[in-house]
Amino acid sequence: MRVHVVDPSAYTPPYDHALCSALAREGVEVTLYTSRFAYGAVPDPDGYARSESFYRLASHARSPRLRRTLKAAEHVPDMLTYRRRSRSAQIVHFQWLALQHLDGPLLPRGRPLVLTAHDVLPREPRPGQRRAQRRLYRRFDAVIAHSRHGARRLTDELGVDPARVHVIPHGAFQHLVVEVPEPAPRDAAEGPPVVLYFGLIRPYKGLDVLLDAWGQGLDGAELWIVGMARMDTSELRARAPASVRFDERFVDDSELPALFARAQLVVLPYREAEASGVLFTALAFGRPLLVSDAGALPELAATGAARVFPVDRPQELREGLLALLSDAAERERMSASALAAARGTYSWGAVARQTVELYETLLQ
Secondary structure, eight states: OOOEEEETTSHHHHHHHHHHHHHHHTEEEEEEEEEEEEOOOOOSSSEEEEEEEEEEGGGGGGSSSHHHHHHHHHHHHHHHHHHGGGGGGGGESSSSSOOOOHHHGGGOOOOOOEEEOOOOSSSSSOOOOHHHHHHHHTTOOOOEESSHHHEEEEIIIIIIOGGGGEEOOOOGGGGGGGSSSSSGGGGGGSSSSSEEESSBBBBBGGGHHHHHTTTOOOOTTTTHHHHSSSSSSSHHHHHHHHHHHOOOSSSOOHHHHHHHHOOEEEOOOSSSSSSSSSHHHHHHHOEEEEEETTTTHHHHHHTEEEEETTTTTTTHHHHHHHHHHHHHHHHHHHHHHHHHHTTTTTTTHHHEEEHHHHHHHHOO
């Protein structure tokens, strides 16, 4: 079976790599069509081919403004070039589409098309982008949601035919784990307890709620806020106490093992979520999670790896933080559950097998 996985803007290189590698292990001939990732190195292909054929000028631009301008200019020619190349594929599986209002007529023809709805609708949309996303769903033979919540939104809110919606989980990023982690957070004696807030910093991810919950501190613990900011954080920084550390930058994969090993707890105070790469990184490293009840996040709680608090409720978040930081035995139990989930339901082997079954159904 020949499959093209397509992520023109390289929005999710870890996901693309993990999916393509897992599909290759299932015997699929996979080519990833994407662009150069502008912020750091990406893993070498493992059993699949990678073509960085999109946005070859834009991906080398240093200025974000110039990058956006060049990307807009290159988009249509690059999509048309890819449409010609897609003739060699039996299945075309898009991960993201960058310019939804243009992309429909540019899609490949004559072969099954699959789209993974990482975000059911854009969270920070440009004018007309949400309407264009709704129209795009009609052009795909299958749409993958990562959760039951996402599937319900696709069918109930957006009117996508339920027969074309398929729930396939997001996998845990086990390729990031250099050594198999121990279930217990054994490093508590190496310094103060650490609560980790990790990933791109955006308004919907609720950092303000977390800082409200943190107040002037929590029993000697430290809060580490690590990731590239896509919003102005100056006001949040100004009111944060000394126990809060900000490290606003892109963090390379090589740094993740030490970072997650140091955290006793990973917190996701999101206001909305279909899935979260941070969550599935934490699972791979066996870190206990405290998550809001937004979107699909509560579905993970059934594994025992996470506790849930009400979205936008800093007092309940603070109580959850205090309870887990004071209970090492519970964190150890949650850590073991996280590792079990990463190796079971959320393993890439399981994800790839379900994805191949979908491809085979479409080909039939």
